[in-house]
Amino acid sequence: MPTFTERNEVPEQEKWNLADIYSDLNQWEEDYRKIEAMTDSLKKYDGNINDGQSLYQYLKLSEELSFLFGKLYAYAMLKVDENTRETDPQAYLERAKQLSVKISAATSFFMPFLLGLEEATLKGYIEAEKGLKYFGEDLLESFRYKAHVLSKEQEAVLSQLGEALSVPGHTFGMINNADIKFGEVTGENGEKIELTRGMYSKLIEDEDREKRKEAYKAYYKPYLQLKNTIASTLSAAIKNNVTTARLRQYPSALEKGLFGDKVPKEVYENLIRTTKENIGPMHQYTKIRKEKLGLEELHQYDLSVPLVSGVKQVISYEEAFETMRKALEPLGKEYIQILDTFKEGRYLDVRETPGKRSGAYNLGVYGVHPYILLNHQDDLDSLFTLVHECGHGVHSWLSSKHQPQITARYSIFVAEVASTVNEVLLINYLLKTEKDPDIRKHLLNHFIDQFKGTFFTQVMFAEFEKTTHELAEKGVPLNVDVFSQTYEKLFREYNGNEIVFDDEVKYGWSRIPHFYRPFYVYKYATGFASAIHLATKILEGDNKTLTAYLEFLKSGSSDYPLELLKKTGVDLSTPEPIENALERFTELVDELAQQ
Template identity: 65%
Template sequence: MNHLKNRQEVPEMEKWDLTDIYANQEAWEADYASVEKMAQELKSYDGNITDGATMYQFLSKQEEMVAIFNNVYVYAMLHVDLDTREQASQALLDKGRSLAVKLNEATSFFSPFLMSLEKYTLDQYMSEEPRLSYFKDDLYDTYRYKDHVLSKENEELLSQLGETFSAPRNTFGMINNADIKFGNVTDDDGNEVELTRGMYSKLIEDENREKRKEAYKSYYQPYVQMKNSIASTLSAAIKNNVTLSKVRHYPSALEKSLFANKIPKEVYENLIDTARKNLSTMHRYTQLRKDILGVDELRQYDLNVPLVSGVKEDISYEEAYATMLEALAPLGEDYVQTVKEMKGSRYIDVRETPGKRSGAYNLGLYGVHPFILLNHQDDLDSLFTLTHEMGHAMHSHYSNKHQPRITASYEIFVAEVASTVNEVLLIHHLLDEAKDQEYRKYLLNHFIDQFKGTFFTQVMFAEFEKKTHELAENGEPLNTETFNDIYEDLFKTYHGDALTIEEETKYGWSRIPHFYRPFYVYQYATGFAAAIHIANAILKGDKDTLNAYLSFLKSGSSDYPIELLKKTGVDLTTPEPIENALGVFEDLVQEFATL
């Protein structure tokens, strides 16, 4: 069992080098002050944009200010994530959040002003000032929001309430990352040690059922204890979202979330409907799991243990990186070489250390480079996580390199495609290399569980969000009991009758950070379906799809996400990509059952 290293024990090459953003805190403070000053200057444009030239001045200064602000904020955020207990870092981030509010206040007048212009006036500004063409798509796209932008006074008021609206999410973040203490578990030598998240992810896969049960009970214990506090923060987050949707005249909170990317509501509903129609394979797999484990009652702590024993292996970080490079070879030399260089450039923070933020992510900072956070555990899951986050990092790298700042960042809707294509390439590589039938079964089992987690679990979460937001929209109460009932019912529906529900199961909602980013998780499932289509075509040697995919990685947000994906041959407005992905799932379960 891994015991946490102190940060000092981790090799330098496995830690972020944040001096790539700022050499020291003095440089950070200087940029902080310059953003404050620029925000004041931008306020002076309120009421004074009268032609194309002044509009261009305002927009280019605003872009410059936001670029510097991003550096300021990200630097503080990354420091906090390395140790959420560190008060000095927390103070920097608090300053960053306050600065965000000032920045929004200074520029909140612009949207109502733009909406007040007739289209022919904007056309005239464009013809007067050729440099405005850089902002053209954004300016005309803003007109889509005409019905959802409030008066100048109300927009200012809403921007001042920014911190208030984000309070539930920030509160849950502190509870989940800094305050929660899991109970103790017994290590291999019979000693009691405090459970960590990284340890839990290993123990819940342990072949010893008692160990799994002990870890499961210990892990859920603080969430059950704090159920009412967490229900209060989640309820507030949902109600805030519903309130903002109403204030901005959207038909529903769901449609507000989908509006920016022009995602039709049908894409969300079609995802849930198609998944529900195909739950029989998922139920078959749950029954298969129960049969193979030979248990009278299949429990939630039995859902993650590999069904093939004796082949679980330790994979060091070095080995994991080398395997990933081999697996990504179908994406071409430039792709693989760039991934190789990231390892030696300290773009990746590798190890779990005390106080470090849990999980993994990639953050692509324009003009600097991607930053990848891991909590690497030297196992197969960690190899997949590394490969997943590298997909995001390469998406950031290519888009930042090939797009101007205004279109460099990609939308969340397409973000999961790049990460999942990498994972699909990895599993196929591992299956191709597997000489031993037991290891092949182990990998199939791993891919099925991966599919379950990235597709079915996320669709279940998406349905939970839809139901809870609809209750709030109808003025129904949201509390621990409501959340428990909905979550338990969905868990039963998705897993089938072979699973015996644990008392803790219904509290699953209380540990999900993504619920504080409304209607986010469904994109894991749509991205997964799209990625399976693209990766399978690339593996069959389809050069057109490969070229279209590499162009997609370089596209940032130069078009709406649905349109960008259509260029790779995936149309998510139809059930076809979802059904194709579920066909792959059925084949995997069939092969696994046969073996």
């Protein structure tokens, strides 16, 4: 695997080309000045929108500003992520953030103004001004919130409380990212060293069981020490959410959380119920894991170690890209051509270099193209990451090409569908073409663990959120004991009785940042299940599903997420897509059992 000590050593073809956004910083500065002027112009509309024409002019200017700001911000962010140690890009990003605050302040009058209009008045404006037809659906969509908007005075008070209401999440972030010091583990030469998160993710997969146990105990140590403090922040976050839902007259905190995507609570409940009705194979997998590892007792620190030792495939970036092309052939020629454009046009930033942002992401820049950040390590995980991020990238590319700016961005609810369909096609291709029994077993294990993490674990988290919010709504005080009892009970229900429960297990809730962004994690599970359902149909040669799926990728946010999925044949208000996905999980577990 090539290693690079500096970014300039990386071949040009493996670095993204930011000149597609701005060829030089003068252009960035020019747009910055334009946006400042446009922001001042937008501000002048406060109190001066009184007919269809002025409303249209405001919205048109606002969209033009949004287009320029999208490019401006993306360029600065991507420059920072190339090398987080350089201070110049950080200064540009900071300026972009400050500009964002100015834009928000200048346009903050608009939503209260809009919701203050009578619906008949707004429809009259749209009728009178032809240009408003483009914005019409978006404007009327805002009226869905009207029942949940308070009086101007109350909104002003809530807005001032906004910062205070976000304190629990912010406090947890500071504890979790800045203050927590993990316990010590034994280093290579027997010396004691402080554990880091990066080390933990590697050590928890180590074949040496003592190393796993030591890392596990060290990792949980600060969470156990801070359990009362963290319980207090989580309790406050949940109570804030429940109180806000009440003030805004939502039937429950859950329904407030689902409102934006227009998802009925029955979809959320159906996900949990159908998963628990089909939980048997998950318990069976835990049992198989215990047998394959030859353990008398299975502990939580045994749940991530690969079941096949010594399988270390070296997969170069070139080979990974070629494998992806072959695996995704069922999606058709146009899809593969788009991927080739990504590579040839340098939309991807491939290599890890000192200071580069870790992890991977896709960022769609409207009017330009997607940018994909990778840190390719020439291994199986990197192959899956490439395929995953390119799924997001093609979704961004097609939606931007086929949708106007107003509906080009797809919602988080459907985002994981495109990436997971790709992963399912990849695992299917690898299992079909791989002859080595150990590698096949390793692939099965890899995909089952991904299924467990993206689906079962997220459904368990979703149920934890639902239960704790309902307790708060009933006035039950939330504390360490309530959180721990709830979490331990759910962990048992989802993972089965083969696991010996160390004290740490029940404190799992204390380390989950997503709990401060309520009713979000279920989207991973619905997206994953939808993708399994679609990929299975595509692999069966169902052309109707393939055509509908490619249309879905072009749809952006032109409809509500559930409606977009329904057009592909996935109806999440029924158990069918969840059951189909769990059937596939059963097949994978059965195949692993026979290896």
